Amino acid sequence: MMISVDRDEEGRLKDGKNVLEVQNVTKEFGSLVALNNVSIWIEEGKITGLIGPNGAGKTTLFNVITGQFRADKGKVFFRGKDITKLKPYQIARRGIGRTWQVIRIFPNMTVLENLMTAANLRERNAGEKALELLELAGLVAEKDSYAGELSTGQQKFLELVRILMFDADVMLLDEVAAGINPTEQLAALELIHNLCDQKGKTFFIVEHDMDVIMGHCDKVICLNFGEKIAEGTPKEVQNNEKVIRVYFGA
Amino acid sequence: MNKSDKLRLAEKFKTDKRLWLYAIAVIVVALLIALPRIVSPYLCSVVFLMFIYIAYAEAWNIMTGFTGYINFGFSVFAGIGGYASAILIIDHGIWWPVGWLLGGVFASIGALILGSFMLRLRGSYFAIGMLCLLLAAPVLATTEYLIPLTHGGYGFQFVQPVSDLTMYYSAFFISAATVFVAYKIITSSFGAKLLAIREDEEGAGSIGINTTKEKISAFAISGFFAGLAASVFFAFQNYIDPSSAFSAWYNSLPIIMVLLGGIGTLWGPVVGAVIMTFVEEFFWSVLPETYFMACGAVIVLLVLLLPGGIITWFKSRGILPRTRAI
């Protein structure tokens, strides 16, 4: 990797120019070390992938970033500001949105209401904004349906656009492409690319599907047993010895 | 008939239905306004009670129906409102409408303060905590520190400040205002946030909802209407003492009404309150001794037959549209 003037020796942008930085985070559950001294940085406007076998700590890392879990050691910075001790709602309001590995919409509320839950109370045109987002998600026709009645794919789209309702500009997506059909997968990826290219949104996505990771990410990070074992371009990570060993047991 | 014709017909039908609803609403309101001139004072006092119950039930619903936090201490706020207005009107000579309004304000402040502590408790802990507060309230009201304010166990034997007719219209107005505010809440994004808390509080936090703040707001609004309606109710009763102010029966009534009519719906509390007013009145006159038991039996039956309540039942059958405005 080229080391230019504003990057340090690890290739990290200097002076807090990374939109999100996790520094030496450790998270333990009893004797289990779910995250062990993990440091990562996410560049603005890029799609960063997070891979690793089951139980590697991917979801735990998301939970630490979004304040669901408090890190035992280490810090999280968002746009150069320490957000380690903030509550989840405060972190969301700063601009970090997330989706959940197990979909977390409000099933007994309508699709439109689901978006309104995330509206800023001071926003005047929340209704119009919600409709625009539903258009983006292809859910306008379903706006008055109960969210619990949607297909899995539609629910994932709903969960994804809901975080746009409060103008999150960093989006942490935990397995968006899992459990949905190939057509919906393509549409989801297209939406992610559009948001990235046109609106400058930053994505940090957990994904098991290697094709998705290799074909769509600018950078990939690999976790194993709570430790970062590799990071770099998809190619680099794919050819990394440790990654190959973890994934193919060689 | 082609498709667009059918659609137009359906639209027309919808508007027709709407018009019908408006017509019925106007007739009901006109009837309620004219009622004191038509029926006996006794029946008027029953309808007065009905208005109070509607306000109570809808106030309880604003907190528990919308946020899912079960408030077993409703009477705490009714009691605070009743006492505050009695103290202000009788001991301090405050003009009665202002006194009543301040009864609501004090109850609301009470909810704000208690809520700041209690709403950090989740689920059943909150419910139990509120029940404990209810049990503590009459004891507190008779402590020596508060006796100068509350007149201890003796309470207030006060003369009703205004005529029955004014009381009747005041209660009417308060019940209408409570339902209107509940309507405004449940169709707004504030209401959506409350429902989100009911559905999944942790998930709600992750999309930027300050759940503690929204819960406390709902609690304060609920407390305001509880206190306001209670001010009028106790004025009508013509007395307030610790056991009536923090009575277990008036604590349970709104809960029963809401469960019967449809929890979390806008009109469920109204339907429940209307039914329970007449059920209570009927049993009270027919079975004065066993009236609590008879009410209990009816409630158990209805809740068994209609889990979720009447409005919810109609909605799930498609007889009523599934809109928040109903």
Ligand SMILES: Nc1ncnc2c1ncn2[C@@H]1O[C@H](COP(=O)(O)OP(=O)(O)OP(=O)(O)O)[C@@H](O)[C@H]1O
């Ligand atoms: N709340 C918790 N309490 C105790 N242990 C937990 C908790 N959350 C996660 N863990 C443990 O931490 C480790 C990492 O879990 P995590 O969910 O982060 O893995 P993951 O990489 O997301 O895996 P998957 O691909 O299966 O989603 C696992 O061993 C898991 O059992």
Ligand SMILES: [Mg+2]
């Ligand atoms: Mg996971």
